[in-house]
Amino acid sequence: MKLPEIKPCPHCGSPARLDTQRFKVDYTSTLQAEYAVECTNLKCWATVGPQDTPREAIDVWNQRAT
Numbered sequence: 818m819k820l821p822e823i824k825p826c827p828h829c830g831s832p833a834r835l836d837t838q839r840f841k842v843d844y845t846s847t848l849q850a851e852y853a854v855e856c857t858n859l860k861c862w863a864t865v866g867p868q869d870t871p872r873e874a875i876d877v878w879n880q881r882a883t
C-alpha cells in the first residue's frame with residue numbers, strides 16, 4: 818500500500834515525518850502500534866495523532882496543512 822505524500826508543516830514549512838510508536842498494553846502483553854505525523858523542526862512541535870493507521874495520521878496532517 819502506497820501512502821499519501823506528507824505535506825510540509827503548516828506552521829513553519831519544514832518537512833514532516835511519520836512516526837511509529839509501539840507500546841505494550843500491560844494487561845494483554847500484546848504490542849500495539851500508533852502512528853503520528855510530526856514536524857521535523859524541533860522548535861516547532863507541530864504534531865497530529867496518534868492514529869490507528871499510518872494513512873489516517875497522514876490524512877489528518879494533510880487536512881490541517883491545506
Ligand SMILES: [Zn+2]
Pocket residue numbers: 826827828829830831856857858861862863
Ligand atoms: Zn513545523
